[in-house]
Amino acid sequence: MAWFKREGGELDTSGEKKVRTEGLWVKCDQCRQIIWKKDLAENLNVCPKCDRHFRIDARTRLAHLLDDNQYEVEDDNLSSTDPLKFVDLKSYRQRLQQAQGDSGLKDAVINARGKLEGRPVIVSAMEYSFIGGSMGAVVGEAIARAVERATDSQTPLVIVSASGGARMMEGVVSLMQLAKISAALARMHEARVPYVSVLTDPTTGGVTASYAMLGDLNIAEPGALIGFAGPRVIEQTIRQKLPEGFQRSEFLLEHGMLDAVVHRKQLKPYIARALAFMAAA
């Protein structure tokens, strides 16, 4: 099988759903079918055979959601100061530089302002490939700014989460971002500005335990891993295997944690419909 190559995903906490790729073909890890890449892209990176929703990057997400792929990027000038001077097997500084080089982003989120089916919106889209989409001081600040901007300008906010949670290498600094963003969301809530939280694969840890669960609507793509604790940590704690489908979108829907599970193709019209409902009467 010479045309397949495993992608090296650093800090991929789930270890699943990897698109094996080289050249023009990919193999779906769910149905094992071989798909032509162009077909996959045209199908919004959803497997045409089995509907598996592959992970997509922040720019692709914005292209899907915003009219004519037109938007203004904000807060892209923020970068981490490495507050702990954290070093494990590698230095955090090196990890950051590598992620910045690979992604062309300064950190794990893009703040964009554009239109969604004609309505002005602010969208924060998280970039999972940037150190597992983890949230440190930069993601915290960027999202807090997006929330404040939405509040001040009475513009609906959409946050698309894809994150392993708080960024360990920023320690307690990353933890405090949860409080910061949640406080900003409290104000937005009081100002009655619409907020739709979109949870995509994966959304776990501190991101779930703050803004991802605080939308007026919390909606998820099918099959996304969503939870507070990671599945492995839970297995180690309770010393038993987790049931099939545990912590997947459909499981959360069943337990009353989500408003809806929405297919990627329906995501934009669904959000537009929600924003119409929430628009000032």
Place this chain on the structure above:
Amino acid sequence: MKRVAVTTKHGGAGTGTARAREGSDGVFAVSEFLLSMVESLWAASLDGRQDKMESAIKAQHELERIEQQIEQLESLAGDNQAAHRKLQQLHERVNALRLQIYAHLNAWEKTELARHPQRPYLLDYVERIFTDWSELHGDRAFGDDPAIICGMARFHGDEVLVLGHQKARDTKQKVYRNFGMPNPEGYRKALRAMHMAEKFGRPIFTFVDTPGAYPGLGAEERGQAEAIARNLREMARLKVPIVTTITGEGGSGGALAIAVADRVLMMENAIYSVISPEGCASIMWRDAGKKELAAQALRITASDLRELGCVDEIVAEPEGGAHRDHDAAAALLDAALQKNYCPLKKIPAPEIVATRYNKFRQMAQFFHEE
């Protein structure tokens, strides 16, 4: 870490006095010899001639042993004044050395102190600092979580709400309290109690001591993440003063979920972290054994948190740590709570909320802006 000896006054009572005198001389010499060894080892570590962390741990263990011996000797010494004077000198040397060692404790040693089984837990503080405690149970939806306790109480005469994590010491109670790891209903109970306090204009005192929110199947099913998130948002806008103290382990989101406060205090030997040192070690070093390294790298001690601007004040503990003297620890905490709470009483509600917002908005801003 070995358990620090709790004072035992029954050392050699009942043994023959003459034999005891003889024995005491021997033990005395051994104690003195050990102590001087520990002192020189410690001095060597300060000169950088040895690994500091390792020798601090060793020194602590030795000190504990020496202390036990001194206590035994005391009961043997009877009315021998010379022996008592010598013992007194030994005591002073032990104390001086302990102070030095504690001043150099590293993050892992603090972690062990923060988790010390004899460390005071919330109910120990409640009975020493507050009066008229009446516990409130249940989240009005699913159940009552014993890992978080809430209650009406009086603080120097003021009606207040007290809530926080509750750990336990014996096995049965530990299981009952789930090792201080709340389920979603614990956070929801805390929130409904806080809303009740707000309704009646009562200030809130919260106390944090948890390894983290419980990572269990039921917890996920019932929305652990949602419960924490909601607390974070709601605490940010409660119109009454909130004072939080990190008393032991500040375990990530499970700690923060009751710690969005106007004043955040942290006890000298408490830790506050986004992940446990063991968890960080197994992810970043792929080896849980690297917990000491991880503890250091994560910067989880009270002085780290103060430097990073994530807590307002460090609350001193009795010499050697809060576990050595619960009354003294409570008295120090009481004074710190009064100092931090009293000024908040005079601030009008809208200003309290605005100030709290700005505090968390400006906290932990570590970025360049080009």
